[in-house]
Amino acid sequence: MRDEKITGGKPWNPRYTYWPARRVGNLLFISGTTGTDDEGNITAPGDIVEQTRQIFRKWGPLLAEAGCSYDDIVQTVDHYITTENYRGTAAVRREFFKQRLPTSTGVQVVGLLRPHALIEIHGIAVIPEGK
Amino acid sequence: MRDEKITGGKPWNPRYTYWPARRVGNLLFISGTTGTDDEGNITAPGDIVEQTRQIFRKWGPLLAEAGCSYDDIVQTVDHYITTENYRGTAAVRREFFKQRLPTSTGVQVVGLLRPHALIEIHGIAVIPEGK
Amino acid sequence: MRDEKITGGKPWNPRYTYWPARRVGNLLFISGTTGTDDEGNITAPGDIVEQTRQIFRKWGPLLAEAGCSYDDIVQTVDHYITTENYRGTAAVRREFFKQRLPTSTGVQVVGLLRPHALIEIHGIAVIPEGK
Numbered sequence: 001m002r003d004e005k006i007t008g009g010k011p012w013n014p015r016y017t018y019w020p021a022r023r024v025g026n027l028l029f030i031s032g033t034t035g036t037d038d039e040g041n042i043t044a045p046g047d048i049v050e051q052t053r054q055i056f057r058k059w060g061p062l063l064a065e066a067g068c069s070y071d072d073i074v075q076t077v078d079h080y081i082t083t084e085n086y087r088g089t090a091a092v093r094r095e096f097f098k099q100r101l102p103t104s105t106g107v108q109v110v111g112l113l114r115p116h117a118l119i120e121i122h123g124i125a126v127i128p129e130g131k
Numbered sequence: 132m133r134d135e136k137i138t139g140g141k142p143w144n145p146r147y148t149y150w151p152a153r154r155v156g157n158l159l160f161i162s163g164t165t166g167t168d169d170e171g172n173i174t175a176p177g178d179i180v181e182q183t184r185q186i187f188r189k190w191g192p193l194l195a196e197a198g199c200s201y202d203d204i205v206q207t208v209d210h211y212i213t214t215e216n217y218r219g220t221a222a223v224r225r226e227f228f229k230q231r232l233p234t235s236t237g238v239q240v241v242g243l244l245r246p247h248a249l250i251e252i253h254g255i256a257v258i259p260e261g262k
Numbered sequence: 263m264r265d266e267k268i269t270g271g272k273p274w275n276p277r278y279t280y281w282p283a284r285r286v287g288n289l290l291f292i293s294g295t296t297g298t299d300d301e302g303n304i305t306a307p308g309d310i311v312e313q314t315r316q317i318f319r320k321w322g323p324l325l326a327e328a329g330c331s332y333d334d335i336v337q338t339v340d341h342y343i344t345t346e347n348y349r350g351t352a353a354v355r356r357e358f359f360k361q362r363l364p365t366s367t368g369v370q371v372v373g374l375l376r377p378h379a380l381i382e383i384h385g386i387a388v389i390p391e392g393k
Contacts, residue, residue, distance in 0.1 A: 026132075026156070074153050074155050074158070075160045075253075075255075077163075077253070081241075083242065090148045093148035093149070094148055097148060100136070100150075100153070101136070101147075101149050101150045101153075102149055102160075103151070103153050103161060103162035103163075103253070104148070104149030104162050105162060105208075105251065105253040106163065106244055107163070107210045107240045107241075107243060107251065108241040109240055109241060126134075126155040126156060126158065128132065128134075129132050
């Protein structure tokens, strides 16, 4: 059974105590992700819609490395700290999820660790057979 | 590998950007569910116990469509916004989970999107072989 | 397909409406766990780092009974109620996760049910073939 660290082709700091994603067999687990750039800074402070777009953008290389695509994501869990414009993130989902849709949960939490993060999303994908 | 939208036999509005449940292989993922009726209104405002009952009731057709039952649910995650009477929801679980029990997590969050929702639960089931 | 209640070799009170862990096929689901002792009391009130250590300690017998180890945990979700010293829990992860790391999500919530619990973690492991 395959069991792989998935980083989307990027180096991963060994001081971190988690992996950005991990493929085991045909399952792909994706860590809670915020809308950061390569330096770890939130790309769009104050803009939950663009932060959500950035989160899903960051998932692209993870999915590709694992041999699957957005359509294979079966679960997303949104944690957001403001409801302002949260409903606008649905349109972002439409940009990424085309044929098949994940199940979804969204809850408002007290806080996220990443400064200026308004939303953090984690997910699970099921990789098609033969991939 | 099967990969199916699961709606419990109900029509599903194409403007939604998630599915109520999705079966992939022998796994069933269930979206965060609140205690709403077919019109999307909470059936029991102010009553977390009855809302929990309604959530699990709504899961019945999803599980049936996927070929499994309550006993096959292996994970539930409760997000609630009040602790008042939350412990009363355990008795509701006993009404639905008979032989085998899911793992469980329950945390109090700031808010849920659905007006008047006191609790939202998402879950995962593993479908028995041959189903 | 195996489908087993996993208690880590301990008796499990039948009044509970969930199992501490459940193995189905090669998947292990672990319930939200707090840093309690055998009597259900938090071992280290006020100390999120030690509570986290106790949580992972409690997972050891669950993993062993299911035929796997810490390296097989692929997802952890942390719910904490204070950010104070939360970053100190990363060092605890290093004590347990040696070769392969789980994906991770951590969010601050309003409250946890267990009195004096500062953090609750739930997880998923994938059991190696042949185990």
